[in-house]
Amino acid sequence: MKFVLEESKVQLLKERIQKHKQKPGPLMPTLHDAQNIFGCIPIEVQKIISEELDESVAKINGVVTFYSNFSTEPKGKHIVSVCMGTACYVKGAKAILDTISDMLNIEPGQTTKDGLFTLENTRCIGACGLAPVFQIGDKVYGNATKDTAKQAIEEILKSEA
Amino acid sequence: MNTVTLTIDGQKITVPENYTILQAAKELGINIPRLCYLKDINETSACRICVVEIEGMRTLKNSCTVKVQNNMVVKTNTPRVRKSIQKNLMLLASNHKFDCWKCPRERNCEFLYLLRKYNIDNSMGEDAYFAKKHFITNITDAIVLDSSKCILCGRCVSACQKYAGTGALDFNERGYHTYISSAQNHDLDDSGCIYCGKCIQACPTGALRERDQIDEVLELLSNKEYYTVVQIAPGVRAALGEEFGYPIGTNVEGKLYNALSKLGFDDITDTNFSADVTIMEEGTEFIHRFQDFKNGDKKALPLFTSCSPGWIRYIEQYYPEFLSNLSSCKSPQQMHGALVKHYYAQKINTPKEKIKVVSIMPCIAKKYEAKRPEMEADGVRDVxxxxxxxxxxxxxxxxxIDFRALEDITPSSPMAKYTGAGAIFGVTGGVMEAALRTVRDILEQKDYTDVDFAAIRGAGDGIKEAQIEIAGTKLTVAVVHGAVNFKEMLERVKQNPGKYAFVEFMACTGGCVNGGGQPILCAEDQENIDIRTERAKAIYNIDAQKQLRKSHQNPVVIELYQEFLEKPGSEKAHKLLHTHYAKKESYSKL
Structure with a gap:
């Protein structure tokens, strides 16, 4: 997916940066805002932050790529995250991850070409009682099986068709 | 300053309380090994090579950052310490690609030194399971970044921030996937890098190096199809000797000329000659601008020098609003190439297309400069x-070639004749001093014999300012060296309109003698020796011993203008010796 800088979003980010600059250490809050506003922090966005904060692009990128909360590539409309915490893992999370990975034809960390899905494996999300668990957006699917995973994805595909 | 007393390896010592254990040990003559530590530049305790045992403390401590305390008992060389260092070196080695014979740091690699010292076994690196498999490279006309030799010490990252002030290099990713480069390994040419090469001088291994052209030049010399003309920059003769065991600051000019002859170059010339020509052109440009300024054109000054290609990259990328202040003169390297091909070629009866010019430079940005598209005339590249x-x-x-056994020679080419003014181009303040010598003589129509401008010499301050009286007018000139100081200088210019007449900029601290292409000193020597000052002594000695110390008195330069260029700033001079610069955006090619 080609990343497009929308002027309204750039303006919003710049406003936020002006606010953050009034306090010491404005880079982290700026990056959180950038991730929320654009959905990712590619070099195009890093360049804007670089100019506003007078930090080099390389330094900003170093922070962006250090933390897994930030991403440099646009994420899909639906973020599918499969919990790979201990409880979920022993109850078969790997099979669920593989099923979804096969269905969408992407590896964890990747986004489908149509930009609909990003597949992620996450650490424990604190729902061990429902293990194995996966999430699509904010919705949590507990006691998951290969079939419920398949169903959930198919439903979204249908609604997006 | 309060002091503390501690014991290191059984010896008592009293040192200021802000000392680190490493510093205190040094006072005792105890040499603690280190790898990532570069005094005042990189003090991050990343490599864990300088660890020591401290009585009462459970774990080994980094001596480079842990401060001394009263009654501390430190042991620097115990079996536990050695075992820890060996383990760390083994892990570092397993991620390192060893093809030392073709590595430019073969003879002074700090990593290799430690591997030898601790007799490290590399069975892990030879095991395909452990060895690192994914490496990145970033190759431009000037520089090569090769992560297969990187040990992630971070010295280059800190040097880039603290010497260049650009922060073009940084860590990417994390953990096992960490690598150092521009953001996402974006083409370094388009990443805000100015090619000063301070990262290369900071690197303990060969992970950062110049883009090597040795094989191409050897090929050129062996096939004899072209007439080969070599030029050497002022700073080279003051440093090359270090590579062959001479003390720092030895001028090896005579042997250097001989070595070039032995290598098979057809004609040996000297960039110092074109430094003299540069003064004629740049001095004339200054005089014109000075007159315009006096006639009311307030934007005509200050004039900025344009000899340092690292500075050129800086102003083009970071302060393009000042481009109109930049002298239109090409650097001496490019002037020299253009003069060899369009003037000297006629004298030696060789078609310019049949000549190849090779430069020996203390600089990696010169490699880039020579490849700038505009650096040519009539379709013939300058260098x-x-x-x-x-x-x-x-x-x-x-x-x-046994360099030490070579005799001193003097080349016969007229393009190797230079004055003391040309020689001092290699040090901070030198271009300014050379220009002032000529400008003052011309404007006052005198022949001054005291030509030293002491106020603008020396590597101590990053920015030097002086008031010079010329033809009844007091001029404020400034000299700035080390790209990290450019910003401050340019802000001063912004805030004081009309104050500065002439400003010299050099991207490397100390000037070209400390250029990114010069012999590299290991971290310890960098800490103990001010190479900028030592090498500068060799340059000022050459100047002091020259009979002619002003560019406009160089007889070959006078002849050049008489029989070819007519006068400084002429149409012909503009075509061959001047150029133009343009704004350059970084991270533009996404």
Whole structure:
């Protein structure tokens, strides 16, 4: 997916940066805002932050790529995250991850070409009682099986068709 | 300052309380090994090579950052310490690609030194399961970044921030996937890098190096199809000797000329000659601008020098609003190439297309400069190949030339004749001093004999300012060296309109003698020796011993204008010796 800088979003980010600059250490809050506003922090966005904060692009990128909360590539409309915490893992999370990975034809960390899905494996999300668990957006699917995973994805595909 | 007393390896010592254990040990003559530590530049305790045992503390501590305390008992060389260092070196080695014979740091690699010292076994690196498999490279006309040799010490990252002030290099990703480069390994040419090469001088291994052209030049010399003209920059002769065991600051000019002759160059010339020509052109430009300024054009001054290609990259990328202040003069390297091909060629009856110009430079940005598209005339490139001082040393060794046994020679080419003014281009303040010598003589129509401008010499301050009286007018001139100081200088210019008349900029601290292409000193020597000052002494000695110390008195330069260029700033001079610069955005090619 080609990343497009929308002027309204750039303006919003710049406003936020002006606010953050009034306090010491404005880079982290700026990056959180950038991730929320654009959905990712590619070099195009890093360049804007670089100019506003007078930090080099390389330094900003170093922070962006250090933390897994930030991403440099646009994420899909639906973020599918499969919990790979201990409880979920022993109850078969790997099979669920593989099923979804096969269905969408992407590896964890990747986004489908149509930009609909990003597949992620996450650490424990604190729902061990429902293990194995996966999430699509904010919705949590507990006691998951290969079939419920398949169903959930198919439903979204249908609604997006 | 309060002091504390501690014991290191059984010896008592009293040191200021802000000392680190490493510093205190040094006072006792105890040499603690280190790898990532570069005094005042990189003090991050990343490598864990300088660890020591401290009584009462459970774990080993980094001596480079832990401060001394009263009654501390430190042991620097216990079996536990050695075992820890060996383990860390083994892990570092397993991620390192060893092809030392073709590495430019073969002879002074700080990592290799430690591997030898601790007799490290590399079975892990030879095991395909452990060995690191994914490496990145970033190759431009000037520089090569090769992560297969990177040990992630971070010295280059800190040097880039603290010497260049650009922060073009940084860590990417994390953990096992960490690598150092521009953001996402974006083309370094388009990443805000100015090619000062401070990262190369900071690197303990060969992970950062110049873009090597030795093989191309050896090929050129062996096939005899072209008439080869070599030029050497002022700073080279003051440093090359270090590669062959001479003390820092030894001028090896005579042997250097001889080595070039032994290597098979047809004609040996000297960039110092074109430094003299640069003064004629730049001095004239200054005089014109000075007159315009006096006639009311407030934007005509200050004039900025344009000899340092690192500075050119800086102003083009970071302060393009000042481009109109930049002298239109090409650097001496490019002027020299243009003069060889369009003037000297006629004198030696050789078609310019049949000549190749090779430069020996203390600089890696010169490699880039020579490849700038506008650096040509009539479709003939000014300079064809650029080798650094280090590459030349390597080439001399590869050709089995016994440098120390060479006799001093003086080249016969007229383009090797230079004045003291040309020689001092290699040090901070030198271009300014050379220009002032000529400008003052011309404007006052006098022949001054005291030509030293002491106020603008020296490597101590990053920005030097002086008031110079010329033809009844007091001029404020400034000299700035080390790219990290450019911002401050340009802000001063912004805030004081009309104050500065002439400003010299050099991207490397100390000037070209400390250029990114010069022989590299290991971290400890960098800490103990001010190479900028030592090498500058060699340059000022050359100047002091010259009979002619002003560019406009160079007889060959006078002849050049009489029979070819007519006068400084002429149409012909503009075509061959001047150029233009343009704004350059970084991270533009996404």
């Amino acid at each position: 064809d190949y650029v080798l650094t001082t280090r590459e030349l040393a390597r080439m001399i060794r590869r050709q089995d």
